[in-house]
Amino acid sequence: MEPLFTILGRGRAGRALAEAWGGRVALAPHEADPGGLVLLAVPDHAIPCQAARFQGRCVHLSGSLHLQDVPSAHPLTSFRGRAEDWGGTPLALTGSVPEPIREAFVAVGFLPFELPVDQKALYHACAVLTSGHAASLWLGAARLLAEAGLELPGRGLLPLAEATLANVAREGARGRTGPFVRGDEATIQRDAEALPEAWRRVFLELGRLG
Amino acid sequence: MEPLFTILGRGRAGRALAEAWGGRVALAPHEADPGGLVLLAVPDHAIPCQAARFQGRCVHLSGSLHLQDVPSAHPLTSFRGRAEDWGGTPLALTGSVPEPIREAFVAVGFLPFELPVDQKALYHACAVLTSGHAASLWLGAARLLAEAGLELPGRGLLPLAEATLANVAREGARGRTGPFVRGDEATIQRDAEALPEAWRRVFLELGRLG
Numbered sequence: 001m002e003p004l005f006t007i008l009g010r011g012r013a014g015r016a017l018a019e020a021w022g023g024r025v026a027l028a029p030h031e032a033d034p035g036g037l038v039l040l041a042v043p044d045h046a047i048p049c050q051a052a053r054f055q056g057r058c059v060h061l062s063g064s065l066h067l068q069d070v071p072s073a074h075p076l077t078s079f080r081g082r083a084e085d086w087g088g089t090p091l092a093l094t095g096s097v098p099e100p101i102r103e104a105f106v107a108v109g110f111l112p113f114e115l116p117v118d119q120k121a122l123y124h125a126c127a128v129l130t131s132g133h134a135a136s137l138w139l140g141a142a143r144l145l146a147e148a149g150l151e152l153p154g155r156g157l158l159p160l161a162e163a164t165l166a167n168v169a170r171e172g173a174r175g176r177t178g179p180f181v182r183g184d185e186a187t188i189q190r191d192a193e194a195l196p197e198a199w200r201r202v203f204l205e206l207g208r209l210g
Numbered sequence: 211m212e213p214l215f216t217i218l219g220r221g222r223a224g225r226a227l228a229e230a231w232g233g234r235v236a237l238a239p240h241e242a243d244p245g246g247l248v249l250l251a252v253p254d255h256a257i258p259c260q261a262a263r264f265q266g267r268c269v270h271l272s273g274s275l276h277l278q279d280v281p282s283a284h285p286l287t288s289f290r291g292r293a294e295d296w297g298g299t300p301l302a303l304t305g306s307v308p309e310p311i312r313e314a315f316v317a318v319g320f321l322p323f324e325l326p327v328d329q330k331a332l333y334h335a336c337a338v339l340t341s342g343h344a345a346s347l348w349l350g351a352a353r354l355l356a357e358a359g360l361e362l363p364g365r366g367l368l369p370l371a372e373a374t375l376a377n378v379a380r381e382g383a384r385g386r387t388g389p390f391v392r393g394d395e396a397t398i399q400r401d402a403e404a405l406p407e408a409w410r411r412v413f414l415e416l417g418r419l420g
Contacts, residue, residue, distance in 0.1 A: 076369065130351045135387075202416050
């Protein structure tokens with residue numbers, strides 16, 4: 001059976017999607033020259049050049065970049081390098097994404113929505129705040145403790161991060177707790193003073209953004 | 211059978227611990243006057259007064275407050291108001307926590323460690339960064355999208371937050387992704403410009419803290 005389309009790029013996203021879609025799609029390296037529809041799973045910087053090669057028959061995966069006349073489909077998740085159930089995960093569509101590619105995403109659980117071009121940067125910034133910045137907090141906190149010689153047993157800060165995410169998922173804003181929510185200025189000041197200067201600023205600014 | 215000790219305070223923490231420990235402990239409201247060992251599950255501001263009432267036979271749960279001669283046991287999690295398996299979750303002990311209380315925590319999975327008094331503020335600040343500040347990012351990002359009239363389908367930003375936490379739990383620093391990790395300055399600038407001023411500052415500062 002002819003593949004529905006070809007995924008170009010064997011990175012985390014390309015491999016995870018190819019695995020999920022099984023034999024219905026082809027997976028090819030950057031230098032391949034497939035016919036038919038092409039889904040560009042390549043780094044942002046490589047998209048313009050690849051999009052020119054497959055003009056009029058390609059879609060890219062970037063949630064940030066926008067190229068005139070090149071549609072994009074951005075799965076709002078962080079790929080783990082394996083297939084999984086993406087049920088309930090938004091898929092941001094910009095431009096005119098061909099039906100076979102749209103349907104393939106829907107078949108593995110993604111929920112498409114139209115992302116206007118002029119809101120793509122804000123959308124991406126919010127994704128970065130949700131993903132990379134949360135990771136920066138967890139990794140930064142672990143590093144600050146390690147630098148102070150404080151070794152946590154077991155799973156360290158992870159159970160707290162997990163419980164917090166479960167609380168926010170279930171209760172929304174009510175799932176956020178801590179001294180900033182309580183308006184506990186004495187604790188806020190004591191905590192802030194214990195942090196190095198750069199972290200202190202982020203601690204106070206992000207805490208008050210709420 | 212005589213209870214091992216009494217939990218004073220019927221808030222989230224008190225109720226969750228009482229449920230986990232079942233009939234082995236008693237759960238009492240703030241105004242109660244129990245004999246024997248008392249575990250103070252009351253807000254930080256109420257601890258000094260309650261600790262004075264039960265001097266020499268009480269332990270408080272605060273991860274932030276330190277009172278001379280009053281031991282504390284801080285479970286490093288965010289209580290969900292129900293009993294669960296706390297396996298692998300650190301329990302920060304400061305001062306001399308009586309064995310029955312220590313053992314009760316160990317019985318439901320907590321892993322005790324000694325937290326020196328002079329590191330308690332840093333420890334708490336790192337817990338706040340891990341919990342309340344991550345919640346601030348998720349809730350703030352959702353608010354920014356809503357204010358821009360951008361409605362995400364399905365579970366919105368949650369699948370991304372969950373995938374990120376799973377990646378960090380499995381891969382550590384390698385689980386953090388995004389434009390700051392890649393050093394993609396064009397995307398960083400485009401994203402930053404799309405954010406309101408206060409968020410832009412946090413976006414750039416926290417992103418570069420890494």
